[in-house]
Amino acid sequence: MNTRQTQPRSLTATRDPVPQRLLAVSRYVENLRRLARLADRIGRSELGTAMMEVADCMERMANDIAVSPTGAVILRRAARLVGTVEGLLERQAKLSVLH
Numbered sequence: 001m002n003t004r005q006t007q008p009r010s011l012t013a014t015r016d017p018v019p020q021r022l023l024a025v026s027r028y029v030e031n032l033r034r035l036a037r038l039a040d041r042i043g044r045s046e047l048g049t050a051m052m053e054v055a056d057c058m059e060r061m062a063n064d065i066a067v068s069p070t071g072a073v074i075l076r077r078a079a080r081l082v083g084t085v086e087g088l089l090e091r092q093a094k095l096s097v098l099h
Helices: 017-041 045-060 062-067 071-098
Strands: none
Touching: 017 045, 017 062, 017 071, 045 062, 045 071, 062 071
């Protein structure tokens, strides 16, 4: 009787990206909503409305983003959007406090 030895799989090969992407989508949605509320507070309601629409869209499409081969691209772009808007709103919030 021959015993077959198997080699251990690498961690990256067995790791499923879908749960990680779902978690990332959830975090981006939370950040987008937080930024939308901040935008409304400092008088940028049009930006707040747009951010809320993006958050709602990402939430509706979370499963599609998680399983799609282009999901990583979408998440990278969402990360850039969050960072850009966060920087913009923080500057404007500081200026509104100073004036």
